[in-house]
Amino acid sequence: MLEKTKLPYRTVSNRLKWSRLATFFGFFQLGAVIVMWSTSTTSLRFSLGWEGDDGDASFGSLAFALGLGFAIGCAVSGPLIDKWGCRNIAIPSLTVYPLMYIPLAFLDGMIGLLAFGLLAGTLRGFVDIVINVNGVQLERHYGRPIISSFHAAYPAGGFLFGLVGSAFARSFTESAVVPFLAMGLTMSALGYVFGRMYLRRDEEIVPAAHPVPAGVRKSEEHSKSNDAKYAGLAVMVGFGLLAFVSYLAENATYDWGQEFVRRTLDTTAGTAALAVTVFSGSQFVGRMLGDKLTERFGQKAVICGSGVIGALGAACMMTAVSPVQALLGFGLVGLGVSCIVPIMLSAAGRMDPQNSGRNIGLVNAVGVTGMFLGPAAITTVVDRMGIEWMPLLPLVLLALIAIAGPILVRKAPRFTATVQSESAVESIRS
Numbered sequence: 001m002l003e004k005t006k007l008p009y010r011t012v013s014n015r016l017k018w019s020r021l022a023t024f025f026g027f028f029q030l031g032a033v034i035v036m037w038s039t040s041t042t043s044l045r046f047s048l049g050w051e052g053d054d055g056d057a058s059f060g061s062l063a064f065a066l067g068l069g070f071a072i073g074c075a076v077s078g079p080l081i082d083k084w085g086c087r088n089i090a091i092p093s094l095t096v097y098p099l100m101y102i103p104l105a106f107l108d109g110m111i112g113l114l115a116f117g118l119l120a121g122t123l124r125g126f127v128d129i130v131i132n133v134n135g136v137q138l139e140r141h142y143g144r145p146i147i148s149s150f151h152a153a154y155p156a157g158g159f160l161f162g163l164v165g166s167a168f169a170r171s172f173t174e175s176a177v178v179p180f181l182a183m184g185l186t187m188s189a190l191g192y193v194f195g196r197m198y199l200r201r202d203e204e205i206v207p208a209a210h211p212v213p214a215g216v217r218k219s220e221e222h223s224k225s226n227d228a229k230y231a232g233l234a235v236m237v238g239f240g241l242l243a244f245v246s247y248l249a250e251n252a253t254y255d256w257g258q259e260f261v262r263r264t265l266d267t268t269a270g271t272a273a274l275a276v277t278v279f280s281g282s283q284f285v286g287r288m289l290g291d292k293l294t295e296r297f298g299q300k301a302v303i304c305g306s307g308v309i310g311a312l313g314a315a316c317m318m319t320a321v322s323p324v325q326a327l328l329g330f331g332l333v334g335l336g337v338s339c340i341v342p343i344m345l346s347a348a349g350r351m352d353p354q355n356s357g358r359n360i361g362l363v364n365a366v367g368v369t370g371m372f373l374g375p376a377a378i379t380t381v382v383d384r385m386g387i388e389w390m391p392l393l394p395l396v397l398l399a400l401i402a403i404a405g406p407i408l409v410r411k412a413p414r415f416t417a418t419v420q421s422e423s424a425v426e427s428i429r430s
Helices: 016-040 041-048 052-084 086-106 110-143 147-169 179-196 217-264 269-295 299-318 321-336 339-353 353-367 370-385 392-409 422-430
Strands: none
Touching: 016 041, 016 086, 016 110, 016 147, 016 179, 041 052, 041 086, 052 086, 052 147, 052 353, 086 110, 086 179, 110 147, 110 269, 110 339, 110 353, 147 179, 147 269, 147 339, 217 299, 217 321, 217 339, 217 353, 217 370, 217 392, 269 299, 269 321, 269 339, 299 321, 299 353, 299 392, 321 339, 321 392, 339 353, 339 392, 370 392
């Protein structure tokens, strides 16, 4: 039963602080592993004989297996987290996930590669959802938005391990065994340590059961409950579509950003590469500032502002007459999309506390389809209209976020600091 006692705003137990640190690590691990994989693909392709155009189809199949597994993991893991709690899912997920890339460096059969690729992607989905659910649970304890700062650890992990991965890539050009082993074993050991710091099921804040009012039939109450359930699922799909736009804009930048600047403004490849760097840096800054902005102005204002800033950035890119203007546009798009996904996942988790995992998993599963459909949609625009129109689709969709986002996010409950029974509080503080 949920009591109406408020947890002191400034007094937070050490248990919550350690769990918060562990959540930062979860996002850091996710970014580190993905970038380590990305910086090792050239050596992996060499060892598999997938070099050049002839190997694109095979590598594309492996990349698709990873992405498909990611979407499956997001959808499947949520209900398991709701049932068993964050800690019971975090320990095996954070421990095993980094190890799943190691077999890819030793296998050469396509079936085995695709199977482990699918499994690695699935476990990535488990990690992604459990760290977000734990983050939302911590928001309930703190009574204020803190999830955007967690998401900032993702590009931080990618940046630091990107430097490590680049060093490995220069030294080990014919095999990915060394980087996969070094990354996998290190991140796995740390994952086990930090996974034990996630909240247990009895430490999570759950809603009180609402008694059926006198005179109301059980069938009527059940019917209302079903209506609310379907309405809630519709809202989750709406949140997922907004996350989809953010993922699409992000992938458009990573896939086409350098080529867009180089070809439309006739710059060098080095100058054009700054586009991705500026985007990533501004996304990090936006996520570091996102929680304070959300606490100060509210989620509706931040979502609306994110859509407007992102759309202005896309327009700035599309009308750029100099590299400086183009880079400014990429920076604005990075700021615009930085807080959209964190806010959507936080809102989804607060809508129905008993099913936080299911809701966050559904939102992210819909959102990550932007990684599949986004590149195809952008490619269609580029093929039919020219690369100078590449920012058009993100511009239109981000403008829609500015309009539809505040309408959807207002359905999420406000942040309130509440605690469970005294025994639950004592278990957290012990």
